[in-house]
Amino acid sequence: MPTTVKAYAAPSATEPLVPTTIERRDVGPHDVRIDIRYAGICHSDIHTARSEWGPTTYPIVVGHEIAGVVAEVGPEVTRFAVGDRVGVGCMVDSCGECASCRKGEEQHCLRGNTGTYASVGRDGQPTQGGYSQEIVVTEGFVLRIPDALGLDVAAPLLCAGITTYSPLRHWGAGPGTRVAVVGLGGLGHMGVQLAHALGAEVTVLSQSLKKQEEGLRLGADHYAATSDPGTFERLRGSFDLIINTVSAEIDLDAYLSLLAVDGTLVNVGAPEKPLSLAVFSLIPFRRSFAGSTIGGIAETQEMLDFCAEHGIAAQIETIRADQVNEAYERVLASDVRYRFVIDTSTLD
Ligand code: NAP
Ligand code: ZN
Numbered sequence: 001m002p003t004t005v006k007a008y009a010a011p012s013a014t015e016p017l018v019p020t021t022i023e024r025r026d027v028g029p030h031d032v033r034i035d036i037r038y039a040g041i042c043h044s045d046i047h048t049a050r051s052e053w054g055p056t057t058y059p060i061v062v063g064h065e066i067a068g069v070v071a072e073v074g075p076e077v078t079r080f081a082v083g084d085r086v087g088v089g090c091m092v093d094s095c096g097e098c099a100s101c102r103k104g105e106e107q108h109c110l111r112g113n114t115g116t117y118a119s120v121g122r123d124g125q126p127t128q129g130g131y132s133q134e135i136v137v138t139e140g141f142v143l144r145i146p147d148a149l150g151l152d153v154a155a156p157l158l159c160a161g162i163t164t165y166s167p168l169r170h171w172g173a174g175p176g177t178r179v180a181v182v183g184l185g186g187l188g189h190m191g192v193q194l195a196h197a198l199g200a201e202v203t204v205l206s207q208s209l210k211k212q213e214e215g216l217r218l219g220a221d222h223y224a225a226t227s228d229p230g231t232f233e234r235l236r237g238s239f240d241l242i243i244n245t246v247s248a249e250i251d252l253d254a255y256l257s258l259l260a261v262d263g264t265l266v267n268v269g270a271p272e273k274p275l276s277l278a279v280f281s282l283i284p285f286r287r288s289f290a291g292s293t294i295g296g297i298a299e300t301q302e303m304l305d306f307c308a309e310h311g312i313a314a315q316i317e318t319i320r321a322d323q324v325n326e327a328y329e330r331v332l333a334s335d336v337r338y339r340f341v342i343d344t345s346t347l348d
Helices: 043-049 151-158 160-170 186-197 212-217 229-234 252-256 297-310 321-332
Strands: 003-009 018-024 031-040 066-073 085-088 091-093 134-138 178-182 201-206 222-225 239-244 259-267 288-291 316-319 339-343
Touching: 018 134, 031 085, 031 151, 043 321, 066 134, 066 151, 085 151, 091 134, 151 160, 151 186, 151 297, 151 316, 151 339, 160 186, 160 239, 160 297, 178 186, 186 201, 186 239, 186 297, 201 212, 212 222, 222 229, 252 259, 316 321, 321 339
Parallel strands: 178 201, 178 239, 201 222, 239 259, 259 288, 316 339
Antiparallel strands: 003 018, 031 066, 031 134, 031 339, 066 085
């Protein structure tokens, strides 16, 4: 029998989120039922709730930065037991058989992975995310949260952490590399901490100098305001890797001019409108423009363990569920320091 749990849902693209109830499937042989304690608010939740990436099916419960405690396990579950501290990120399933899944890159599942929300789950129902009391997930998509990390500050690692860790690792951020992180929001503040811990020289490129002190405290070596045209002159050709986390359109050509020879600008920000660039921003220095999406399950576990080992976590502002609409407005105004996390016990 499915279980009814409390949640917060967007009823349409234009209305505020409201309290509701949703059904969670019965625990199957390989499933884990998680008592959700905290759910981070990712900008992707807002893009989806407002149909900015194409039409969303309503009502929708978003949230893919989930931390909680195992409440029940199916009879075939081998890796988790009741009481374990666990997390769920942006995916809850994939085919498990294609070349990407076999490589442990479930995010690139050739048949399409099952998103934590806005996909179709094993029960044939639309998947519903973390702004809720419980979730049922097949054990292969459940992450272990190390004891050194609080569940509240670990929640945002499940998306913001892995989305920045994966490209930093893939493009070789480390000692001797110069990395710029564009946008000091949820993803950006994780990118800065992770790039610093990996040994790179880190620069924050933010719209203003308002967050400079905190950016430097998070591990940045340099901080520059992109509202100052002098920044683009001064930093021309000076980065090996730029991670763009901005949720809105930016002038890509200006940022590409900051890349050194063979440098790469990786776009993880996913704005509603297309971005354009001039090929002559890439040609002269053999520059690359790339995209990246989250990371595989094994890499996500590696990132969580890396964070625990290096004392890294999200900087959060914990809110009640009924403050979620207000939090959305603050995220949209770049007024987030640096991730809102819903205390899901306030759904009661
Ligand atoms: P966020 O917390 O809102 O951070 C975005 C930051 O971008 C803001 O804090 C702000 O930083 C900067 N910014 C916002 N509007 C801007 C503008 N008009 N011009 C220049 N800079 C601007 O969002 P987030 O949760 O980190 O997510 C960022 C983006 O990544 C979203 O589009 C999200 O959907 C996407 N995302 C992608 C993946 C993936 O797998 N690729 C995963 C998660 C999220 P400053 O104030 O410092 O300028
Ligand atoms: Zn996200």
